[in-house]
Amino acid sequence: MKQALEIKLGHKLAMTPQLQQAIRLLQLSVIDLRTEIQSALDNNPLLDTLDQDDSLADSGDELANQEDIYNNTSSDTDPGTDGSDKDSAGSANDTNDVFEQGTAGDELKEDYTWEDESYIPRTTTSNNRENDWSGMELESRNSSPTTLHDHLEWQMRMLPLSERDRLIAETIIEAVNDDGYLTLSIEDIKQSLDAEPEIELDEVMAMLHQIQNFDPVGVAAIDVADSLQIQLRQLARDTPYLETAKTIVARHLDLVAHHDLAKLKRVIKGSSASLSGAISLIQSLNPRPGSAINPSETRYIIPDISVKKINGKWTARLNEEALPKLGVNRYYQSLIRRGDNSTDNRYLKENLQEARWYIKSLQNRHDTLLSVANEILRRQQDFFEEGDEAMKPMVLHDIADALELHESTISRVTTNKYMQTPTGVYELKYFFSSHVNTADGGTCSATAIRSQIKKLVNNEPVGKPISDNRIAELLSQQGIRVARRTVAKYRESMNIPPSNMRKSLTT
Secondary structure (H helix, E strand, C coil): CCCCCCCCCCCCCCCCHHHHHHHHHHCCCHHHHHHHHHHHHHHCCCEEECCCCCCHHHHHHHHHHCHHHHHHHHHCCCHHHHHHHHHHHCCCCCCCCCCCCCCCCHHHCCCCCCCCCCCCCCCCCCCCHHHHHHCHHHHHHHCCCCCHHHHHHHHHHCCCCCHHHHHHHHHHHHCECCCCEECCCHHHHHHHCCCCCCCCHHHHHHHHHHHHCCCCCCCCECCHHHHHHHHHHCCCCCCCCHHHHHHHHHHCHHHHHCCCHHHHHHHHCCCHHHHHHHHHHHHCCCCCHHHHCCCCCCCCCCCCEEEEEECCEEEEEECHHHCCCEEECHHHHHCCCCCCCCHHHHHHHHHHHHHHHHHHHHHHHHHHHHHHHHHHHHHCHHHHHHCHHHCCCECHHHHHHHHCCCHHHHHHHHCCCEEEECCEEEEHHHHCECEEEECCCCEEEHHHHHHHHHHHHHCCCCCCCCCHHHHHHHHHHCCECCCHHHHHHHHHHCCCCCHHHHHHHHC
């Protein structure tokens, strides 16, 4: 085959540092964002907190008043310094006005969106290796415990992966929850990847199998049975009762969960000793592999949004007291001199630009979060009036389509963000649920169905619990068509035992 050179033209969205920063801030919870803001205040002398009487709008006006100073200083500096900043900042596509015009210099007027789905946040590392090693003991005492994502990313970085494989691995790791299970299907992971040429499903599956063998073994599994099978495959072949355990996990795990040992013995056709040994082996595995890494610490929740009914109308507001208000330090800003190309002056100008972008990123986070909360409130007003049974079916795509954002952006906004309501505090993800078709051609949300099931179980006669089949029949009489296995799934998700166990508990 003859070798030849070929030139191809293509478009690619470059991730500017400002866009990376904005995406990182968007997905942080209030508590994590407080830590992030404090770190920025410690590292940037041009960034300062405003007085209680000031507001974020004041900081925007202040930035606008500083335009001439910044533009004049940048025009007389070394073109090699400011020119590189302009090139990096101007590489994002002009697709959506995220920030308002007129509150920053020409260097800051380029637009960017949340649309780059190839970005996966990475943990930052210090450039000063000597300080890292010398302070390791102190850092290990005071730093936050390692999370499952950090642990998986550390193992990923130890592998000699190409950029293409690294992108796939990072996307898979981001989709793993604290228990160690995937929150997205393989097809969804493939669709969220943006690369040239297009990534194939086989590539995603190959990387998934590699990550599933990371420590802890069984992580990134689809469900409990998948995780247990992965863990069993890692055991030595001469492990007693291994083959019987594999058969039970692959085909009859539900019988073990319901403690139906008599039926399990009939279908396995094995001795009581082998059955007992296989079950003991299964019970020695970890059904939540992520719990071995994720720290078991108390989680504190600070609501991002508060919802109240004012003059008969439900209104969502940001919890402005949760975060400090930021602005530019006027004293250090006044030290910037026109035409001064000294090291100190360049340092002040660079930090001034970073401070402006940081304030803008925070404001954009607030605006996006409030927009999503208002759209949720508009679609789920019946829930706030009547409770869980009035919850309407809603998926990420519905909000993304209404706000003209990407679904992954909505996912970031709703993760670890909480809404305070008159009936309690809910994570924004709580308001999303799949739908079930009703007899009249409409739809009913899974949350409403779970509420109905819970209500039926709570009102069942003492000593005569109703079966899953009966629950399905009662729901069908209300126009909600669900199968018995669907009722069982919803019941188990609410930790409600089956009818035979409920009967034994009441007798």
